[in-house]
Amino acid sequence: MKKRIIALLVTGCMLLASLSGCSSKTTETDQSEPEQSGSTETSAPAVTEAASGYDFSDRDFTTLKVLMFGDSTSDQAKAVSEALSKITKEKLNCDVDITFVGFGSYATQLNLMLSSGEQLDLFSPFTLGAGTLANAGQILPMDDLLATYGKDTLNAVSQEDWQCAKINGQIFGVPCNKDKAYNLSFTMRKDVLDELGVSVDSLTSFDDLHDLLEKVKEAHPEMYPVISNYGGTFSYLPVDSLGGGDAVLLDPYNSDSLKVENFIASDYFKNLCETMYSWAKEGLIMPDASTNSEGYSSLIGSGKGFGYFIHTKQKDSGYNSGATSENGTDMESWIYKEAISVTNAVALVWSVPTTSVDPDRAMALLDLMYNDPEVSNLCIYGVEGVHYQVIDKDNGIIDYPEGVTASTVGYTSSVAWGWPNEQIAYIWNGNSATAWKDLNSFNASAKQSPAKGFTFDNSSVINEATACNNVDSKYYNALLGGQLDPEVAIPKYLQELKDNGIDTIIAEKQKQLDAWAESNK
C-alpha cells in the first residue's frame, strides 16, 4: 500500500512538474532590428544648455539601473556607468548602472526582468513594444512624471511624436530622437555591382532588378542572389500596418483614406508573391528562404549572398556606411519605395517600468539623457580618451583614440539610434558634418501616413489576433520567400484568416482608427 501511495505522489509530481514549466513559453525571439543600425551615427555639435537640475538631495542615495541593447562588454559598460555616476551623483543624488544585453536575447531578458519584479529603472521596450507592456501594467504612464521631472523633454519632443507614443491617451514612453521614417530598399554588394558594371542608379523597377540578379547568378553561382533575414525576405512592405498584423492601410503614400483593409487580399501582395515565386523557380532566391535561421550579415559576410530587401534611412549620411560596417564589405542600396513615416517608425521609446525604485528620479535621469550633451555622449560613445577622441572640435567630429579599433574598443557606438537622443551627441568620423541637419530634413520631407500617431490596442480581439498570428506564421514568410504557389496558397491563406476572425480584427481596428481620427480633427 505504501508503495502505491508513493507512486501516486510521484505521478502527481511529474504532472505538476510539467505544469509549472508551462507559463514561461511566451518568450520572444529576436526580430529584425527596427533600424538599419549605422555604427557611424552622427550629430551636430552640442549647443543646448544642460538640463535644469531637479533636487533630490532630500531623498536617500540610490542606484538607478538602466538596460540597453547592444554588444558592449560588461567591463566597458561599468567604466561608462562610473563616469556617468559622477555626473548623476551631483545632479540626482544617485549612481547609474548600465547593463547591456545583446540583440538576440534582449526581449527575453527584459521579459524575465519585468516579470520577476527585479529592480529596473529605465529601458527601451524595443521589440516587445510599449503597447503590450502598458496593457500588462509593466510600465508607468509618464504624463505626470514628464510634467514634473521632464519639462525639457516634454518641450523638446514634437506634439506629433508624442501622439505616436500614446497608448489609450496616455504617454508611456519618450520617443528616441532618431530617423523617424524609412525607405524600402534592396541592399547589395558593391564589389559585385562594380564587377558587372551595373550602377544602382540604373535600376528603376523590379524587372531591372531581376535582370541584374540573373547576371549575378551567372557570374557568381556560389552566391544566392536574394537572401532572407532569419526567414523573412522583406522587413517592411509599403503599407501602414497600423501596429502590426494583416489589417492595414493599403496606400498610405498617395491616399488620405483611413479604410482598414486585409493586406493579404490586396493585388500588391498577390503580385509580389507571384514575382517572388517565379524568382525562386529561376533560382534567384535562396532555397528554403523562410526557414533560414541566419541573419543577412552572416550570409553576406561569408560570401553566400548578394543582396537582401531591407528598410533603410536617409541616403546621404550613415546610410551605405551602416550597411557596410554591418556586413564587413562595401554595400549599396537601391531604394524602390521612397521614405514614409508611420507610427511604428517613431515608436521606439524609453520607458520607466513599474519595478523602478524611484520613478521620479528615473524620469529625471531620462530627462538628462535626452537634453544633456555630456550625458548623451557618454551613453552613446563612452568615455572620452578611452572609447573615442575629438578630432575636429568645431564640428564635433570624433573617432577612435590611437591604437583602438572597432574590435578592441569594447563599447559599441553602433546603437546610437537606440539611445534617447543621438542628435545632441558628437558625429562619428566619416559622416558629413551636417549629418544631423540632413537627418532632420529627411524626417521632415518623408511622406506621412494619414494614420501616423494612431496606436492599436488589440486586447479586445486577443483571441482572433492569436489565431491569425498562427495563420500568418504558416503562410506569410513562405509566400514571400517564393516557396508556395500563390495561385493555390493565397486563397487558402485568406480562407483560414477568415475562419479565424480577421474580419473582426479589421472591424475593431477601423473602429479605433475612426475614433482616433475623430478626436484628432
Added chain:
Amino acid sequence: MVRKLKKKYYRYLPLYIMMIPGLTYLIINNYIPMAGIIIAFKQINYRLGILKSPFIGLKNFKFLFQSSDAFVITRNTISYNLVFLILTPAVAIMVAILLNEIKNKRAKKTYQTIILMPYLISIIVVSYLVYALLASDTGYINNSILEALGKEGISWYSNAKYWPFIIVIVALWKGFGYQTIIYFATIVGIDSTYYEAAAIDGATRGQRILHVTLPALKSTIITLTLLGIGRIFYSDFGLFYQVPLNSGPLMDVTNTIDTYVYRGLLQSNNIGMASAAGVYQSLVGFALVLTANLVVSKISKDDALF
C-alpha cells in the same frame, strides 16, 4: 496496537528521514507553484500584482478552442504521442533484448553508450543534423542519394507529406535509447533460474524471450506507458518547432498545442493565456492517467500505479 504501530514507524524512521530532502524539493518545486494556476483565470496586471488582478473566468481558455486550427493541433498532438507510445517501447524492448544476448562485456558497454547518445544531444543540434540531411541545395539526401539515382531533389521543408515520417523517425532515434536502458536494467534483474528452468524444459531462445522475458517486463511497460499517457497532451517543443525549422508549409502536420501557443502568444506576451494552455494540458493528462490506471487495475491489479 499502539506499540506495534510505534515499533513499525521506528523501524522505518531512517527511510522517512531519507525522504525529507526529496519531498522538500518536490513541495517547493512542484506543489507551491501550483498556486500559480490562478494566473490562468486572471487578466494579469503587474501593477496590481497577481492576487489583485481582475478575475476573467474562462476567457483565457477561449483561444485554444476558437481557432479553426483547434482540431488540427489536438489531432497532431495526440496522434504523434500515440505513435510514440507504441513504437518507442517496441523498439526499446527489442534492442534491450538484443543487448542482453550479447556476451562480450566491452561490446555491450560500447553499444549501450552509443544507443544513449542521441538522447543526450540537444534538440537544436538534432535540428541541424536533420537540416544537413534535408537541405534543398546542400543536403546529403538531395545531393548524394537522389542525385546519384538520377532523381530530382525534393524540397523537404516545403512538402508536408514527408514530415509525419521524419518526425517519428527523429523522435524514435532520439528517444529510444533512454527507454532501452530502463528495459535493459529490468531484464538484467530477471532471475536467471527462470531461464535455466525453461532451457531444461526444452524452450528455444525465442520461446524463452516470449515466455520469460516479456512477461517479466510487463509492469515496467505498464508504468512507462501510464506515465506517457499523462503527457499525451504535451509535445516536445524542440521536436516540433526546431526540427522542422519553424517552416510554414509544414504546419498542418507539425503544429501541436505547444507550438500553437508559442506562435500565437509570441507577440502578445500574455502569460494568462499561456498558463491557461498549461492548465488545460495538465488537467486532460491527469484525467487520462486516472482513467488508464483504472482500466489497468481492473485487468491486472498488481500492475496499476495506485
